[in-house]
Amino acid sequence: MKDALGAPQSLLILGGTSEIALHTARKMVDERVRRVVLAGRPSEALDRAAEGLRRQGANVEVVAFDAAEPETHEKTIDGVFADGDIDVVLLAFGVLGDQESDEQDPVAAAKVAQVNYVGGVSAGLATVKALRRQGHGSLAVISSVAAERARKANFIYGSSKAGLDAFAQGLADKVHGTGVHVMVVRPGFVKTKMTEGMPDGPMATTPDVVADGIVKGLRKGSTTVWVPGQLRYVFSVLRHVPRPIFRKLPI
């Protein structure tokens, strides 16, 4: 249960090796979170992440979860909720793909969409069903500023996040008043292993800053969180730039 100051006690991370999610988890364990469930594909990295949080004092369970297999999502997520209430779920899985090569490999491109969007739809719905049953809780969906407008430089990833983002917005409205809170998180360019080797985008940020935004947004019950916050204004301009100009922009 969340306490009167909005601090949650239990956390489920879908995409348990996500750097943004793990930074968020560490901040939450520093406050009141005691039970953490890391769901992800079994790997050494996942076990290491669990061990790190255990050392911080949390009770951590590791659950096998594959975003690319939507037919397994409901059962896995229900299993986690059956062991006790979950106050916050972070939907944090996602793949970036490689725009250049994916354009030449439609199957690889579809895989990006499959994980980011299709997986997000089934995992998001399964989560919200469970949250509604318990009458409280938050789902934070990690989208991207790339979802705001497709750019030629990464429209495969961007469109998959756009789908996820629109889905999460609709879901948030659907569950309003049921005790469930859905929040969309739109980070800009984040320096993580996913973006390693890439040149920093404008207003590049770190997983730690994004985690701060998530923790604060959850506490306030925000519907949308931009990180850094100024991106909200940058994108409200970019969204309305005429396409002949937009396609020429060096972004």
Add this chain to the structure above:
Amino acid sequence: MSDGPSADFFPAARRTALHGWGRTAPTVADVVTPMTREQVVGALRRRSERGVIARGLGRSYGDPAQNGGGLVLDMTALNRVLDADLEQGIVTAEAGVSLDRLIELFVPFGFFVPVTPGTRQVTVGGAIGADVHGKNHHADGSFCDHVLSMDLLLADGTVRTVTPEDDPELFWATAGGMGLTGIVLSAVIRMTPIETSLVSVDTDRTKDLDEIMALMAETDEKYRYTVAWLDCLAKGRNLGRSVLTCGEFARLDDLPARKRAKPLRFKSGSLVTVPDVIPGRLPNKFTMGLFNEMWYRKAPQHKVGQLQSISAFFHPLDAIQEWNRAYGKTGFLQYQFVMPFEREEALRKAVEKISAAGAPSSLTVLKRFGPGNRGYLSFPKPGWTLTLDFPTNTPGLARLLHELDELVLSNDGRLYLAKDSRMDPADMGRMYPRLEEFRTLRAKVDPDGVFVSDQARRLGLA
């Protein structure tokens, strides 16, 4: 129990967001308002696997009367007085009867409720569940010390009459057990005889904490009702300056001649309602600083034998309905701890911390507890109890309260479950050494965990 005629009509469940008096951490539950005992039993049978909790007038500050995703039984429609012995002052009341109603009904007959918290708007069931205390704990103990018996609906659907003599374990697990052992349907209460409805009040203004504590230590024997209001924002020399009020119900002889004709006259009722449009920061460091200054200054230096009404002395806040709205949408929390006697230094440290943090508590109340009772999770034990209200948007509040928790724990103190909305579950067992016994007994009477609340989940009570 067979389905009687009343089972034909069954009140519908409303899916509703519920929060406590502090207006924080709402959850959504199915709320049913049963009109009869049979309907309570019927509702219990229709529960989902998320369980059931009873709710009264919602005056607990946090989440003990919430049950996210489950069933919440609004008991306020079970509000009949079933029996009254006006010779002895023994009253049998359904769980949903409020202390307000008991006072209104029985003061004219010369009886007052044995124990009342700072509001009359609590039900008998709630008063038992939280084993509430009042300004007379040092003299009379807490509410359950005056409960002679209660009818308890158990998880298996049976109703048991529980008394401290025949069933001491279940009785004392239910006293202060936050509704987790069963649903109180009705209770037999021993009321306190009074000659008049007026309280003879002595007031003293003290310049600092030392003075108030010394003064209070002398009052235990002299007065039945004692409470001190403390200016928690005062600093330095003024740290802990207070207004002490001590009272006794006036005897007939104490009244001026014109009041002797109707010595038991009592008028309930409230004056105004706070509108639900307050921005988040009305009570803040500055407004509360001003308020505290004014409140302190307006109190007489020393006054004896002032006659006050029950409302003015016991329930000043009841004059303003929905006063919790003054804290705006972000809500507030109440922090109440008890610190054993001989730990005065720790109490002083707590007051210093609060004052240094400039945390704006509008209601800061200091009282002395006498011996506690046998309630497994009952809050009072001998010592000083300090109560504070904080808006949840007070900067640095989480850290301040964490530090206070540490201070309370390391001095054998504890927090009050009826007020709690944020304590660390790990601290629960350290504050309440009989928690394990409580869990064992509860596992016996409610093996499937039918009775459960948000608070029980948050603190792992069951």
